[in-house]
Amino acid sequence: MNFDLVIRGGRVVAPGGVLEADVGISGGVISAIWSPDHDRDAAAASVAGSMNANAGADVDARGKYVLPGVVDAHVHFNDPGFPDREDMASGTAAAAAGGVTTVIDMPLSGQPAVVSLEALELKKKAAAARAKVDYALWGGLVNDNVDEMEAMSRAGAVAFKAFTCFAGDDFPYATPDVLLRGMKEARRLGLLLGVHCEDQALTSRGEAEAAEKGTIRSFLHAHSPLTERLATQAVLEMAKETGARVHICHATLPEVVDAVRRSRLEGVNATVETCPHYLLFSEEDLERIGPVLKCAPPVRSRKAVEAMWERVFDGSVDLIASDHSPSTLSQKNLAGSGGFLKAWGGVQGVQTLLPALFTEGVKKRGLPLKRLTRLISAEPARLFGLYPRKGALQVGSDADLTIFDPETQWTVKPEDLFYKNPHTPYMGMRLQGRVEMTCSRGRIVYYVHDAKTCDAGAAVPRKGSI
Template sequence: MNCDLLVKNGRVVTAEGVDAADVVVKDGRVAALLSPGAREDVRADRVLDAAGKLVLPGAIDVHAHLNDPGFTWREDFAHGTAAAAAGGVTTVVDMPLQNEPALTNAEIFARKHEAVREKALVDYAFWGGLTGDNLDRMHELHEAGVTSFKVFLGPVSPDYRTLDLGVVREALEIAASFGGLLGFHAEDYSIIRHEEDRAIRAGRTGRPDFLRSRPVDAERIATAGVIELARATGARVHICHVSHPEVAELIRRARAEGLSVTGETCTHYLVFGEDDVLERGMLFKCAPPLRDSAAREGLWDYVVDGTLACVASDHSPCAPQEKDESEGAFKAWGGISGIQSLMAVFFDRAVHRRGLSPSLVAARLSEGPARIFGLWGRKGTIRVGSDADLVILDPNRGWRITEESLQYLNRISAFVGLEGKGVPETTIVRGRVVWSDGAVRAPFGCGQLVRRRGA
């Protein structure tokens, strides 16, 4: 058998298990999985020896803000996808906001693709945006290939819009007609705005005041409303960045009823807590906010049982000055840069610190995202016929995140200083090595647009 690439001697990880196997790659896809000793007839143009290491499916980060086009002083596709490659992420599903303009119709989809296509180091897909005045463009966005539609129920930046549940209900009815997926930033607008205004009127604008302005009640109420509308319309809904087990429990119960409700959490909710905001400042500000230690530990149960089928980064970079809190915590940028650390951090916390199988990493970073966001069959696992999106990871090699190690345009992150074990050493996209030995190994522009299956 002639092939382009042979990854030999590794232990291949899927959501189903970990098995010793050699991966044969031809024309960008997995051509065969061979048991040890069965590769004598394989003739490969390139051979990578993964002895002592794991071979995982590339991570699919379904929640990232790469800010391109429009806000490229925060991040751009070149830096963002280089960081993704460095961290074992082979497909990025980019959000429609922190783009200028927001991705709300098929024409903007095409323009965004044109703007980023020569910068991408890994594959990418797009969320579509819902801003209330573009419900009549949902079908065309679906046909263009968006994986999903992003809705904000809580406060959002001026370039986007918060939607009320009446508009959301109509959008869900439309989405149900073609099997579309709506993803929600689920926090109640009225609670948050009232608490912010009350704090500001009293001259309370510090770190504790920001945390109090976004109580878990606001997240729970908004999520419950979305679930009720999913029940009423039969539409598919996805709750983004779940921060608390009480919210995850609502999703679990909805799924037990047979509703099409899925959820994700993010590595920062699994690692950090509200004390980090209080003690270390605005690098840890995000929305929903970090919760207490009991909530952080409780989220893991819902990750393990599959209620939260995706773990994403919600990579939301900014320039350093935007984290300044000299005018109070409310005005500082809310977001954490985390795409590069997604796989390493989750692997360390799941496998080394909790004794869980590496299969959980494949399930939550690859298979779950691919199934929910319409990429399954091409992305999300290592099997014959799938794209050869592979990560060779040394499970016992230690790492420490430093500013110098980050590939971001702005090298700031709450994850700086964190230590663990499990380094994604080599990242392969469709059979091509894009990152290895700490450096980019392919030309920018080799990443490709991936459309939802059926588009």
């Protein structure tokens, strides 16, 4: 059998377990996985030099893991709209450098917001022109576009996102009546509805008070645990009423995860996501780091962080996504003009998702690596209808994979980051485990020794057409 690329001797994390194997790639898909025989192993001396040629090349992965590419279900790449913050080129380059081979891009933070068929078509054009890894797109459910959902779904939106609280002037939050109608429509169309859960009345009142004080504590008070718990309960009740598939985005609290778990026992079709920053940082870190770690819902108490890890371990959390939410440095540093409240809310983290979770979850806390790949590859792919084409390292799947060196330690520095604006709360953090190479459909889109290597990716056809 002729292969375009063979990855030799790595510890392959496949759906059935971790095995030492060679992986053969042809035509952009994984065409064979076999135990390395010694002759072939010895012949695999032609390594790094031929990697970028990427035609009939061998890559030596001995001592490294070969992981299924990460499917990041929650990124904001701002394209079209705000290329000074991020665009599809920089966002997906950072993704590739972090072992992420599929991103699912959110409908807000770009311009126009993706709340109409027309806006979705613009986003598709931007992604097709500039993305370096594969992508799928969320559509937005706002207060006046329930009727647009079907057309957007037909045009490729794999899920819809709604807010229960203020999200920006161009993305009006879904009031309860709209959310209920949106859920009925999502159910009719067989679509997933992801929801940002914070109570509008409480957060808007709290933000008004916090605007006067301008302190981090007043911001945390405005976005208190109660606001997140209340909104989550309301969404789960509506899902129970309508039978819609709902997904609680970026849960920060064990009580929220538990509420989803309880609702599932009652037959509610609900899943829950958290993000690395809710598993690595606490309120004390927010006081120390400042606006770069500002996000909503905010990071929580150290006790909540520990309790979230328990729920990652016991299987209650369905998936982990970055919620990569870019901004310029000046949008983060507004200390002179309104303080913390005016600073941009959103954390940049698509590039550090895998190494941060490997460091904190696998190395420090003993999370099995196979479980981690389930949380960041298989489950998000499954939830958005992309599995097993995406999210699985097995014969017949797209050759989306990353070679990960578990031993290398590195410190996050601005020059490592592909973001347009290299700020992140992970800056200066010592991480264990480094992405060495990333393949998107068999093409090398990132290689650590030639960090600017990138190639063009293409859209993932929407659910149903795979």
